[in-house]
Amino acid sequence: MEIFNYFGTTLASLAGGFGTALQPVNIAMLLVGVVLGLIIGVLPGLGGTSGVAILLPISVFIAHGSLPGANATTAIILLAGIYWGALFGGVITSILFNIPGEPWAVVLLFDGFPLAKRLGRPGLALASSFVSSFVGAFVATVLFTFFALAIALEALRFGPAELFAVFVLSFATLVGLGAEAPVKSVAMLAFGLLLAAVGFDTITGEQRLNFGQISLLAGISFVPVTIGLFGIGEILASAEEQGIGYVENLSARLGLRDVAQAFRELRKRLVLVLSNSIFGFLFGVLPGHGATAASFLGYGLARQYSKNKENFGKGEISGIMGPQCAADSAGVASLVPMITLGIPGSPTSAVIMAGLFIWGLQPGPVLFIEHQDFVWGLIASIYLGHLMTFIICLLAVPLLALIMRVPYAIITPFIVVISIIGSYSLNNSMLDVFITVLFGLIGYWLRKLKYPLAPLVVALVLGDSMERELRKALIAGGGNPLYFFSSWLAIVVLALAAVLVLIPLARTVLARRAAGRLLAVATTEEGVSTSPEL
Amino acid sequence: MRPYQLATAAAIIAIAAVAMFDSRAAFSPSVGTAPGDVGSRWYPFWTAAIMGIAGVVVVYRTLVTNQTDEAGVFSGREGVFAVLKLAVPMLFYTILIGGVGWQSGDITYTVIPPLGFYIATGLYMGGFAWWIGRYRIWWVGLIALAFPLVIFAAFELGFQVTLPKSFLYERGIAPF
Numbered sequence: 001m002e003i004f005n006y007f008g009t010t011l012a013s014l015a016g017g018f019g020t021a022l023q024p025v026n027i028a029m030l031l032v033g034v035v036l037g038l039i040i041g042v043l044p045g046l047g048g049t050s051g052v053a054i055l056l057p058i059s060v061f062i063a064h065g066s067l068p069g070a071n072a073t074t075a076i077i078l079l080a081g082i083y084w085g086a087l088f089g090g091v092i093t094s095i096l097f098n099i100p101g102e103p104w105a106v107v108l109l110f111d112g113f114p115l116a117k118r119l120g121r122p123g124l125a126l127a128s129s130f131v132s133s134f135v136g137a138f139v140a141t142v143l144f145t146f147f148a149l150a151i152a153l154e155a156l157r158f159g160p161a162e163l164f165a166v167f168v169l170s171f172a173t174l175v176g177l178g179a180e181a182p183v184k185s186v187a188m189l190a191f192g193l194l195l196a197a198v199g200f201d202t203i204t205g206e207q208r209l210n211f212g213q214i215s216l217l218a219g220i221s222f223v224p225v226t227i228g229l230f231g232i233g234e235i236l237a238s239a240e241e242q243g244i245g246y247v248e249n250l251s252a253r254l255g256l257r258d259v260a261q262a263f264r265e266l267r268k269r270l271v272l273v274l275s276n277s278i279f280g281f282l283f284g285v286l287p288g289h290g291a292t293a294a295s296f297l298g299y300g301l302a303r304q305y306s307k308n309k310e311n312f313g314k315g316e317i318s319g320i321m322g323p324q325c326a327a328d329s330a331g332v333a334s335l336v337p338m339i340t341l342g343i344p345g346s347p348t349s350a351v352i353m354a355g356l357f358i359w360g361l362q363p364g365p366v367l368f369i370e371h372q373d374f375v376w377g378l379i380a381s382i383y384l385g386h387l388m389t390f391i392i393c394l395l396a397v398p399l400l401a402l403i404m405r406v407p408y409a410i411i412t413p414f415i416v417v418i419s420i421i422g423s424y425s426l427n428n429s430m431l432d433v434f435i436t437v438l439f440g441l442i443g444y445w446l447r448k449l450k451y452p453l454a455p456l457v458v459a460l461v462l463g464d465s466m467e468r469e470l471r472k473a474l475i476a477g478g479g480n481p482l483y484f485f486s487s488w489l490a491i492v493v494l495a496l497a498a499v500l501v502l503i504p505l506a507r508t509v510l511a512r513r514a515a516g517r518l519l520a521v522a523t524t525e526e527g528v529s530t531s532p533e534l
Numbered sequence: 535m536r537p538y539q540l541a542t543a544a545a546i547i548a549i550a551a552v553a554m555f556d557s558r559a560a561f562s563p564s565v566g567t568a569p570g571d572v573g574s575r576w577y578p579f580w581t582a583a584i585m586g587i588a589g590v591v592v593v594y595r596t597l598v599t600n601q602t603d604e605a606g607v608f609s610g611r612e613g614v615f616a617v618l619k620l621a622v623p624m625l626f627y628t629i630l631i632g633g634v635g636w637q638s639g640d641i642t643y644t645v646i647p648p649l650g651f652y653i654a655t656g657l658y659m660g661g662f663a664w665w666i667g668r669y670r671i672w673w674v675g676l677i678a679l680a681f682p683l684v685i686f687a688a689f690e691l692g693f694q695v696t697l698p699k700s701f702l703y704e705r706g707i708a709p710f
Contacts, residue, residue, distance in 0.1 A: 058693055066694070183591045187546050190585030194553055194578060201574035208574050209556055232624070239620045240613040409667025410677065413659050416624050417681070420631070420651070425695045430632045437628050441621065448607050449535075449542050467577045479570035 006150070014145055017376025021077065021384055025069040029062065029078040030381055034389050037085020038396075041102055042093055042403045046415050048086030048102060049347045049457075050231030052079050054422030056223055056355050063359040072359045073377040077385075079352050080335070080378060084137070084385040086348075087291060087331045088393050091129045091324065092400055096122060104291035104327040107299045111312060111319030119315045123258030124265075128320045130393045131262045132273055136325030137386040139277035140284070140332035145379055151340040152365040160473035161484050165493035167466040169500070170343045171459070173286045176500030180452040188446075192456040195220050196463020203471055215431050222354045222460050224423035224432040225439045229453050230347065231419040232440020235412055237447055254397045265317045272318060273325045276301055280326030284333025284345055291327040291334070291346065298326025332382060338363055339375060343462065347454050350461045358426075536596055538607050543592040550586030554579055623662060630654040631698055650700030652682040652710040686710060 020026065040051035055078070063075035090102025095112040112129060116122035158166070175185045198209040199219030210216035266273060279301065280294040302322025303312045312319050334345030335352070342364035344350035356363045367375050393400075423436035443453060477483025485491050557579035560572075608614045633648030649657070660678025663669045669677070689695040690710075702708035 057695065061693055061695070181592075181595070183588050183595065187585055187588035187592065190581050190588060191546070191549070193581045194549075194585060197578040197581065203571065204574045206574040209553060209578055211556065236617050236620060239616045240609055407667055409663050409669070410659075412620060413623075413662040414681070416620075416627070417655050417659065417685070420628065421685070421689065421695070421697065424651075424697060425689075428696060430698065433628055433631065437624060440624075444617070445542070449539055451542075470577065471571055474572055475570040477570060479572075 007146070010146055010149055013149070013372060013376045014380060016373070017378070017380035018384075020073055020373050020377030021380035023069060025067060026074050026077050026377065026381065027384070029067075029070070029074050030081045030385050031388060033078040033081020034085040034385055034392060037082035037087075038089035038389070038392065038400055039085075039403060040082065041086040041089020041091075041105075042400050043411065043415070047230055047234055048083050048090075049351055050227055050234060050419065051086060052082050052348055052351045052355075053223055053226040054231065054418055055079065055082060056351065056358070057422060057425040059355055060358055060426070063355075072356075072361060072371075073374045075355065075359060076352065076374070076378050077381045079355055080381060081385050081388075083331065083348050083352070084382070084389050087137075087328050088130065088133055088389045089400065091133070092126065092393075092397060095125045095129065096401055102291075104295045104331075106292075107295045107323040107327075108320060110299065111314070111316050114313065115315030115317070115320065121258075121315075123254040124261055124317075125315075125320060126254050126397055127258040127262035127394070128265055128317050129324050130390055131259075131266050132321035132324040133328040134386055134390040135266065135273050136277040136280060136328040137332050137382070139274060139325075140281045140329035141379070141382045141386070143278075143281050144332060144336055144382065148336055148340050148375075148379070149368060151336070152368040155341050155365040156369075158365075158489075159487070160469045160476055161486050161490045162493070164466065164469040164473050164484065165490040165497070166341060166343060167462060167469065169493050169497040170286075170337075170462070171455070172497035172500040174452075174455040174458060176503040180450050182501075182504040184451045185455045188451055188453065188455040189459045192459025193463045193466070195225065195456075196460050197467065202464055202468055215429075218427075220435065220460075221427060221432060222457075223351075223426050224435040225460060226347070226351055226354075226457055227419050227423045228436040228439025228441075229443035229457065231422075232416065232436060233443025233447060233453075235415050236440060236444040239412065254394060259394060266321065269318055269321055272302055272305070273321055276322050276326040277329040280329030281333040283326070284330025285336050286345065291331040294330030295323040295327035298323035301326075328386075335378075335382075339367060339378070340365060342465065344458060347457045350458050354461055535607055539596040540593060543589045543596065546589035546592070547586050550582040550589060553582035554586065557582065619666060623658060623665075627654055627658040630657065633701070647701040648698065650703060650710055651697040652686055653700050653702075653708075655685065656682045682710075 021030070036055070037048065037051065040046050040048060059075040059079055062070045062078060063072040065071060067074070086102055087104070090100060090105035091108050091112065094100045094105040094108035095116050098109060098113045098117075100106040100109060108129065112125050115125040115128075171189055174189060175182045194209070196219070199217050200206070201208055207217060276298045280298060283294045283297055284291070299319060299322055302318045303309060306312065306316070306318050308316060308318070331346070331348075334349040337343045337345045338349045338353045342353070342362070344353045353363050361367065361371060361374065419436060419440075420433055423432045424430065426432065446453060446456075473483055474481075477486070484494065557575040560575040560579035562573070562575075608617075629646065630649045631651055631654045633644065634646040635642060635644035637643075656678040659681045660674045663677045664671075664674045685697075689697060697710075699710055700708060703710055
């Protein structure tokens with residue numbers, strides 16, 4: 001009976017959310033966000049994270065009612081719309097130009113571009129990608145709708161020890177499941193936490209790490225750092241790549257025949273797409289990963305369970321649909337921990353979460369109680385946003401592909417200019433502009449040396465909250481560190497975090513053992529083959 | 535690759551060392567304001583310590599790992615020049631926006647007057663189109679004028695976002 005009540009409440013809240021999301025100003029901002037996201041997704045030098053960060057100052061004006069009828073819900077709908085648009089838009093350049101517009105579209109170079117070029121079916125490649133993206137996002141949004149409230153209600157019971165454990169778990173996933181060397185992830189995490197500690201201490205009000213500089217008393221703002229790392233850093237990296245490469249040029253036409261065939265192909269792969277969407281959702285909920293890691297996971301699963309493994313890398317449609325549905329599902333899922341626990345699931349959702357702070361909202365379970373309109377309006381807008389993005393993509397691919405024709409000498413400085421506007425306008429501070437440029441150079445350099453940037457950004461956003469919960473727990477426990485193990489939930493979460501951190505270590509030990517075994521076998525074989533001579 | 539990895543890890547260790555030095559009061563006997571509180575310096579001190587240890591591990595791994603087969607950091611000379619062609623004008627652009635100068639007592643010394651966002655953007659976009667794009671002079675002029683004007687209309691008039699103004703604005707000569 002209770003479960004029926006839960007579903008009834010959820011559906012009623014969702015209906016209210018649609019009422020909010022369907023208001024003209026919200027629909028208009030969703031459309032603006034989606035179109036901007038598609039453009040950002042197509043541009044190789046600008047990603048979803050930096051796009052959202054650049055537009056964050058404008059969202060502040062929207063949240064504070066500079067548009068008639070607009071409020072914080074309108075602002076988050078705009079930012080989330082950019083994210084959905086970027087999730088779809090990044091694939092267009094991967095398939096048509098062999099240049100990934102977004103990190104999560106890199107995997108489409110394996111089969112998307114070959115299907116478009118070698119097999120001469122760019123329309124089918126694009127339609128397959130859009131259809132599977134839409135299904136993945138839809139599955140994730142349904143899961144979001146029915147699980148978010150349950151998670152939030154559970155999270156309301158968390159004390160400082162449990163919250164601190166959840167922070168530790170989120171950092172542990174960044175270290176344990178990251179693609180780069182774990183020790184580099186640890187260094188970047190600590191760097192982010194250190195940057196977050198600059199300025200006034202939130203509990204005692206003491207100054208720290210500002211080295212006597214008044215301008216640093218307010219701390220280092222998250223927005224200029226993110227715009228620098230992901231905006232400026234990304235265009236510097238793509239400048240290097242474009243300086244040595246060339247752009248492929250394929251037709252961008254997408255006909256009804258392609259769309260119909262894509263739906264037929266989807267029907268054949270329904271189990272793959274649905275299961276990958278669920279895996280993508282589960283992966284996206286883990287903090288710090290989001291769509292990129294899920295896209296590679298989706299590709300791996302599609303290949304692993306395919307009967308046509310030999311076709312992968314040559315234009316196999318499962319190699320497009322598998323990663324795409326997982327990536328979009330993970331993108332949606334990355335908002336779940338942000339909304340329910342106040343912990344972002346990806347760098348882009350970290351920026352959106354920073355927006356919530358700026359608009360005066362506290363992300364976390366209390367949002368579901370105090371700002372129901374906001375939460376359910378956002379959830380309803382995810383359904384509408386993906387439907388909108390899907391339709392625009394089917395209709396406007398040739399137009400979006402034209403963006404790639406804008407000359408480098410215009411688009412690149414323009415991205416720098418809007419990055420500068422984004423970093424300056426939040427606090428009207430030239431210091432923020434210099435921080436953006438500095439972190440642009442740092443981000444480019446760290447990328448070259450394979451230091452992951454996601455831990456730095458997530459730690460910078462979560463640093464203050466994590467320290468607050470740590471110290472609240474210590475005060476509550478009278479300084480006794482055993483307080484962190486005072487509940488079963490905290491113990492389980494901390495144990496899970498420890499396991500995640502130990503994964504890379506276990507992986508290294510196993511790899512060394514395997515290498516040792518191979519060496520032993522090789523030595524034995526050599527001994528056998530050389531023995532007659534002895 | 536190895537020297538770059540070592541230099542970066544050394545920079546990480548140096549940042550950590552500076553932060554630890556600044557937070558050395560973590561060990562003061564009267565750190566917190568409430569029973570059980572560790573005080574404001576404890577958290578940055580140990581965070582910096584973790585960062586420093588991670589840097590040392592990176593140094594160790596770089597030294598013990600065979601890196602002879604790995605590719606270099608940059609994708610050849612052309613790649614480096616492509617990055618420099620973008621990075622150097624960008625640095626000049628930000629310097630032009632805010633200008634260069636300092637204050638000593640009541641006197642302000644100005645080396646480069648602040649050109650503000652709009653004039654600097656015109657110079658930057660026009661200069662980039664001329665240098666990298668090799669456009670004809672009228673196209674360069676059009677780009678240098680059109681972009682700042684469109685941005686002015688969108689941000690200053692539309693969104694009412696105030697961007698940095700030039701010394702000409704301060705003297706009442708120009709609207710930006």
